[in-house]
Amino acid sequence: xxxxxxxxxxxxxxxxxxxxxxxxxxxxxxxxxxxxxxxxxxxxxxxxxxxxxxxxxxxxxxxxxxxxxxxxxxxxxxxxxxxxxxxxxxxxxxxxxxxxxxxxxxxxxxxxxxxxxxxxxxxxxxxxxxxxxxxxxxxxxxxxxxxxxxxxxxxxxxxxxxxxxxxxxxxxxxxxxxxxxxxxxxxxxxxxxxxxxxxxxxxxxxxxxxxxxxxxxxxxxxxxxxxxxxxxxxxxxxxxxxxxxxxxxxxxxxxxxxxxxxxxxxxxxxxxxxxxxxxxxxxxxxxxxxxxxxxxxxxxxxxxxxxxxxxxxxxxxxxxxxxxxxxxxxxxxxxxxxxxxxxxxxxxxxxxxxxx
Numbered sequence: 001x002x003x004x005x006x007x008x009x010x011x012x013x014x015x016x017x018x019x020x021x022x023x024x025x026x027x028x029x030x031x032x033x034x035x036x037x038x039x040x041x042x043x044x045x046x047x048x049x050x051x052x053x054x055x056x057x058x059x060x061x062x063x064x065x066x067x068x069x070x071x072x073x074x075x076x077x078x079x080x081x082x083x084x085x086x087x088x089x090x091x092x093x094x095x096x097x098x099x100x101x102x103x104x105x106x107x108x109x110x111x112x113x114x115x116x117x118x119x120x121x122x123x124x125x126x127x128x129x130x131x132x133x134x135x136x137x138x139x140x141x142x143x144x145x146x147x148x149x150x151x152x153x154x155x156x157x158x159x160x161x162x163x164x165x166x167x168x169x170x171x172x173x174x175x176x177x178x179x180x181x182x183x184x185x186x187x188x189x190x191x192x193x194x195x196x197x198x199x200x201x202x203x204x205x206x207x208x209x210x211x212x213x214x215x216x217x218x219x220x221x222x223x224x225x226x227x228x229x230x231x232x233x234x235x236x237x238x239x240x241x242x243x244x245x246x247x248x249x250x251x252x253x254x255x256x257x258x259x260x261x262x263x264x265x266x267x268x269x270x271x272x273x274x275x276x277x278x279x280x281x282x283x284x285x286x287x288x289x290x291x292x293x294x295x296x297x298x299x300x301x302x303x304x305x306x307x308x309x310x311x312x313x314x315x316x317x318x319x320x321x322x323x324x325x326x327x328x329x330x331x332x333x334x335x336x337x338x339x340x341x342x343x344x345x346x347x348x349x350x351x352x353x354x355x356x
Contacts, residue, residue, distance in 0.1 A: 002030050002144055005084040008038040008094050010059070013249070013268035016043055017275055018295060019088060020153035021131045023052040025138060028148035036080070038097070040064075045249045046272075050156060070096065077101045084108070086137050090115055108137050131295035151296060155275040157253045165254035172243050179212040179344045182256060182273065184264030184282075185230050186223035191320065192285040193226075193265050194327065200233050201329050202336065206263075207237055210340055215244045215259065217252075217269055261344050263336065266293065266303065274301050279343040281336050286315070286323040302339065304332050 005026055009019045016039055026035055034054040037047065041058035048056075063072050077100035085101060087094050090109035098107040098117045111121040120140040124133055131151050138147055170176055183203070187193040203214065216227040224242075231240050246252035253272060256262070262273035262280035270282045279300040284290040290305035306315065306326040315323050 002033045002083045002141070004080055004082045005030070005033050005035045005086065006038065006057075006080075006082040006097065007035060007086045007088065008097055009088045010038070010040055010064075010094065011089070013043050013046070014271045014293075016040075016046065017155065017268065017271040018130050018153055019134055020047075020050075020052065020155065020275065021151055021295075022086070022088070022134045022137065023050075024152060024154065025135060025148060025150045027052040028150060029138070029141070029145070033083075036082075038076075043249060046155060046253065048250070049158075052154075069093070073097055074100050084141065087118065088134060088137065090118070090121075106140055108140055129292050129295040129297070133292075153271075153275055153295075155253055155272060157250065157257060161250060161254050162257060165251060166258055169244065169258060172241065174213060174215075174241065174244070176258075179210075179260040180258060181206070181212050181214050181261045181263055181340075181344065182217055182259040182269065182278075183214050184217050184262070184267055184269055186218045186226040187265045187267060188219075188223075190222075190226075192288075194283045194285075195324065196226075196229070196233075198327075198329050198332075199264075200230060202263075202332055203230065203234055205333060206336075206340065207234070207239060209337065210344065212260075212340075212344060213239050213241060215241045215255070217246070217255070217264070261340065279339060281332075281339055283327060283332065286320055300343070302335055304335060 007023055009016055023035055023037060035052060036055040036057055037053045038057045041060040044056050044058045047053050057076055059072065063069060073096045077097060082101055082104050084106040085098050085104050085108065087098060087109035090112055092114060095117045106120065107118040108120045109115055109118040111123040115121055122136050122139065131153060135149050141147060166176060174180060185199060216230065218224050218227045227242055231242055234240060246255045252269065256269060256273045256278055257276045259278055262270055262278055266282040266284050266288060270280055273280050282303045284303050284305040286306050290303045290307065294301060294303045304327055306323045309326040309331065
C-alpha cells in the first residue's frame, strides 16, 4: 500500500512544468497517496495549491550548497517515511534523498553508472519525448496495481487571478475582444534566439495578414532591450505591446492563459502555454532536440528545428549559427500562417484550468 510519494525535480521552469505529467499520473493512479514535490524555491509559486501536489518542499539558493544542503535533505527524509521516492534527475547530489531513506520500498531513478542507491534504475528509451521519459519512472509501481498514465501536465490559476489579470490587460490597452498572441522574441541565452531579421519579417507578416495583438514576453533589462529593438524595427505598431508585465510566475501563467496563441523562441513560457492548452509554434535552436522537448505530438503544439531541414549527421562541421540559419522565414511562415488561421481567427473558449 502506497501512502507517501516523494518526487524530486530541481532545475528550471520548463523542466518542472513537464514533470507535472508524472505528478498528475501519480495522483490518478494512487488518489489516496500524498505526493510531495521537491523544487527550487524560485519556481515554487507555479505549483501553489496544485491539486496533484500535497506538499511543496523548497530549497533556496543557499540551501542547495554544501553542508547546508546535506543537513536539509537529512531533515526532510527524517520528517516523513516515504513509501516511494522518484528521483527524476538521479545526479550524485539528488541521490542523497534515497541514501537517507534506505527503508523506502521503492527508490526509483535513472540508470547511470554511479547509481547504486536506487532499487529500480530505469534506462531511457530511444524515441520518447521528455514527458514519456518521465512517465517511465512510474513503471515499477505496476506491482502496486494498475497505473493511469496521462501525458497532460496541467497548471492552474484561480478564476480571481484570471479575472484580475484580464482587467490589467484592458487597463494597459489590450482589446480583449481581439486575439492576443504571446511572442517570445528574446531568450535567456542570446545565441539561442532565431536571427532578428528573420523574426522581424515573420512578425511583420503576422501584423499584415491578421488583426491581432502581439504581447512581447521578456525578463530583465537585456531581454527588454531586445523587445524594444523589435518594436522599433516594426515601426512602433500600436498592436505591439511592450507595457504588459508578468511580475511573477503566477502572472506569467495568467498571461499565457489569456493569450490565444504562443509564438517565438523555445523556453519556459512555451511549456506554460501548453500546460494551459494554448496552441503554439516554437523555434528550436541547434542542440535542443525538438522531438524530445516538444511533448504530445499534437497538431496544436508545433515546432521548427534545424533538424527538420537537414539530418543531424550532415550538420557536423557546421557552425552553430550556420545550423540556426537552416530555419528560413518561409519554413516558419508555412507552418505559422495556417495555425494562426485555425486557432486565432476564431478565438477558443477561455480556459483557466481551475482545479475541480
